[in-house]
Amino acid sequence: MPQARANTGVAVAALTTLKAELQRLITEFRALWHAERRGEGYEVLDIRLGGLVARVDTVLWRLDRFAAGADELAELFEVKLPMDKWTNGPVGHGLYKQIVSPSDVLH
Numbered sequence: 238m239p240q241a242r243a244n245t246g247v248a249v250a251a252l253t254t255l256k257a258e259l260q261r262l263i264t265e266f267r268a269l270w271h272a273e274r275r276g277e278g279y280e281v282l283d284i285r286l287g288g289l290v291a292r293v294d295t296v297l298w299r300l301d302r303f304a305a306g307a308d309e310l311a312e313l314f315e316v317k318l319p320m321d322k323w324t325n326g327p328v329g330h331g332l333y334k335q336i337v338s339p340s341d342v343l344h
Contacts (some may be wrong), residue, residue, distance in 0.1 A: 245304045249297060256293045259286065 263286050270279050302308035 242304050242306065245300045249300055252293050252297050252300075256290060256297075259290050259293065262286070263290070 266282070266286075267279065270282070299308055299310065303310050
């Protein structure tokens with residue numbers, strides 16, 4: 238595991254670049270949306286893109302804690318559970334509420 242902790246730099250660099258690109262996409266797409274459309278509907282993109290930026294922030298935070306020895310990323314060593322609890326088939330069948338989490342809280 239010490240080598241894994243030392244190798245987080247590549248992931249952190251890639252995620253930092255991804256976050257910057259996502260923020261640029263949000264800024265440019267928001268301007269385009271509001272230039273071509275009324276405001277209605279953009280709140281969906283706020284939630285989806287903003288959620289993606291928040292997820293990248295959380296992963297960066299977790300990697301920083303992992304590199305410092307404060308987080309073992311224990312979920313990586315757990316038995317994988319099926320995401321589709323009805324058929325144990327393809328994840329989510331393209332439905333956001335099934336892809337984002339196996340939790341029933343979203344129903």
